[in-house]
Amino acid sequence: MSFRAALRKHRSLRWGFILVILVVVFSVVGPWLTPHDAFMSNPERAMTREFLPVGPSREYPLGADRLFRDMLARLALGGRLSLLIGVVASAIAATLGGLVGVVSGYFAGKKWTGLVDSGLMRLVDVGLSFPFLLLVMAIGAMLERTTVTSLLVTLGFTGWLGTARVVRAKTLTVRDLDYIVAARALGQRRILILWKHILPNVAGPLLVSATLSIGQMILTESVLSYLGVGISPPAPTWGAMLYEGQDSYTLAPWLLACPAMAIVSTVLGFNLVGEGLRDVLDPRG
């Protein structure tokens, strides 16, 4: 089934796809189109007589934030950062998880090389028993100042454990398929078997798990910002904006509503796409 046919048939995949496209277009193109600069404070025009930021108006469509900067511009720029973090961290996690899962699954249960599998899976067990947030926070505290790069590395290198388990399970079910046994019997090199025969078979679950994890990464970023170990200002991420907005939501509800809507729709979009892909790629499970 082609992707287009799947989109037409599968309702949640379609809606998720539309949401993701909207968010991506808004974040990628948005910062060039907004009339104000995201870092430019403008108290003369963006402050009311009560010294509050202006609400949604003609000049500031989504209002201004507490430092009198344009919300729309910040939301779009923050979208770039949040999407970048979600996508790249998930890519790192999917690569690591895929690698570990395929290798581990392929060697599982064999006499000597099986030790590789036991070792890797015990590592996953230990990793999954760690309180994830505390671990990420501790690494953040260790680095003193959180930058985009450090956050990407932290999230990517802690987020692969679940993926590895999923991929390993899938590898176990395909590694003894006849044509793979045949390839082995014909003397195909191990690395080529893994790359050409096993990887395409596990690509589906890997893709699903990576798509779902994009939303999770964006959520985690927002939680880290909330707990005070997110990316340092002035860079706007949606999580940091949400955190800034929550103190004054009774006076200026748009400060909370804008980033909240952005986060929820993005995460929802990626979740729907991920679940839709899972149904399309594996109708039974």
Add this chain to the structure above:
Amino acid sequence: MNSFAGIFRRVLSALVVVFSVASVSFFLLATLPGDPARMVAGPQARPEDLARIRKELQLDKPLVARYGLFVKKLVHLGKGAGVAAHQDCGRASPLPGGYELHFNLGKSYQHNTPVAKEIATRFPRSVGLAVAGIFVQLLIGIVLGSIAAAKKGTNVDRFITSLSSLGVSAPTFLTAVLLQYLFAHRLRWLPLDGFGDTMFAHARAIILPALTLGLYGAAYFARLVRDEMITLLSQDFVRTARAKGASRLRAFVVHGLRGALLPLATAAGLELGALASGAAVTESIFRWPGLGHLGVDAVLNRDGPMVMGVVLVAASSVVVATAAIDIFGKWLHPFARETPGN
């Protein structure tokens, strides 16, 4: 996993996992920036005080030696109560001969109090919140999931499914803030945050954090119940039951819901394991004095021993929950129970 040996192996591997977590944490925390001696003594401390405290905390010894001491102290046998050498220990289960099992995690850098005791007071509060939260999750999840399964394919089903997609996509602190706004700020029915002094006050204070945890997890449980029920209800034994005259409700509850019990219990057990050590964000927002709040606070203040304590409780509860599900899970499973040697 039927035999005694199987259970023994499972428990052993659980212990190995917890020990590995402790070791990794130890070295990770040792590399945290900041001087623990200065944290204990305060920013204005004299150099000789710093040196004395460094010696007391054994920070002058090499890392490997400190690790050895840490492991030796972590779990050991002690005798009797009130012995000066064991005053920082958390105690458990008296053994024959007057011995007890002691857990010594050292003293908090920040508060200078024994970590084991602090954890012992806070652990029940976190478990309480976890149980309340999971109760809400199961209640909403089972009701909505069953309705969705019964009305499969209709607008009701679609509405519930969309609601649950939305539920898992919202950050918990957003839910928390909205709940606080509605029930504490606007309606003034419930306290904004805190723990309260009396039982009644605790019960009032737990409602909002439990709802926050509950709404997030309910979305997941609703979907789980829906999918399980749809699979189960399409199976032969349900049709047979209907053919033999069982009512639709009976077929639904006795044959459907009961079959969904194992995956539900598994998910709820894992959730309890994950939440027993505290829901960091929810506890922080509602200032619920449990382990999650403690852990976040300890990391932000570079309080190594306290972080270690929370990490260990967290890892142990996850491991215990997983092992318990492995060992006891089959008793809940209607098929596995009756097949010997499974």
